[in-house]
Amino acid sequence: DAGVTQSPTHLIKTRGQQVTLRCSPKSGHDTVSWYQQALGQGPQFIFQYYEEEERQRGNFPDRFSGHQFPNYSSELNVNALLLGDSALYLCASSSRSDRRLAGELFFGEGSRLTVL
Amino acid sequence: GIQVEQSPPDLILQEGANSTLRCNFSDSVNNLQWFHQNPWGQLINLFYIPSGTKQNGRLSATTVATERYSLLYISSSQTTDSGVYFCAVVRYGGSQGNLIFGKGTKLSVKP
Numbered sequence: 254d255a256g257v258t259q260s261p262t263h264l265i266k267t268r269g270q271q272v273t274l275r276c277s278p279k280s281g282h283d284t285v286s287w288y289q290q291a292l293g294q295g296p297q298f299i300f301q302y303y304e305e306e307e308r309q310r311g312n313f314p315d316r317f318s319g320h321q322f323p324n325y326s327s328e329l330n331v332n333a334l335l336l337g338d339s340a341l342y343l344c345a346s347s348s349r350s351d352r353r354l355a356g357e358l359f360f361g362e363g364s365r366l367t368v369l
Numbered sequence: 370g371i372q373v374e375q376s377p378p379d380l381i382l383q384e385g386a387n388s389t390l391r392c393n394f395s396d397s398v399n400n401l402q403w404f405h406q407n408p409w410g411q412l413i414n415l416f417y418i419p420s421g422t423k424q425n426g427r428l429s430a431t432t433v434a435t436e437r438y439s440l441l442y443i444s445s446s447q448t449t450d451s452g453v454y455f456c457a458v459v460r461y462g463g464s465q466g467n468l469i470f471g472k473g474t475k476l477s478v479k480p
Binding site: 284285286288290295296297298301308309341343345347349356357358359360361362363365 | 400402404410412417455457
């Protein structure tokens with residue numbers, strides 16, 4: 254049973270560029286949430302996707318956008334990169350439709366983005 | 370919004386010692402999870418524990434929802450227990466995926 258998988262694991266971009274990060278949820282999960290973790294801080298919620306729609310959004314600008322596909326996988330896109338976007342980006346999956354799973358979140362290994 | 374405070378911020382232990390990590394939260398919660406973040410950044414699930422007590426090997430956790438705190442106990446610590454421990458909650462009525470994290474407790478276990 255594969256857990257949450259993310260790609261790429263590391264990437265380097267320059268200011269102004271755009272980046273796409275990818276996430277496949279744990280088997281049996283239908284909901285994907287994205288988090289940003291700056292160095293020395295706890296993760297912060299960016300947004301959540303369920304049934305291919307953004308359901309909730311944290312305090313992040315519109316430069317951060319996402320998508321969910323019919324197979325429940327998801328992408329996070331960041332446009333016009335700033336130095337401050339350098340962080341570990343974490344994807345978490347859970348199940349909204351299966352109440353037995355109680356909403357527990359499982360995280361991937363993350364994508365470490367460096368903006369130069 | 371809901372506040373999550375973890376203590377202590379840093380903890381240094383000798384191998385074999387026991388420790389207690391605390392998480393206080395400022396409002397009612399639907400969900401509370403404890404994670405261990407390893408040096409490579411992965412968040413490893415320890416407990417899903419919005420209330421009650423659970424045990425898993427050398428680790429156990431207790432959440433007293435009415436008093437808005439949770440405790441994580443680590444017994445007979447090992448060097449592999451080193452890393453950052455996070456408590457995270459979903460506020461009551463909040464979205465399932467919107468976990469609010471504390472700042473973490475950085476644990477170093479010395480051989």
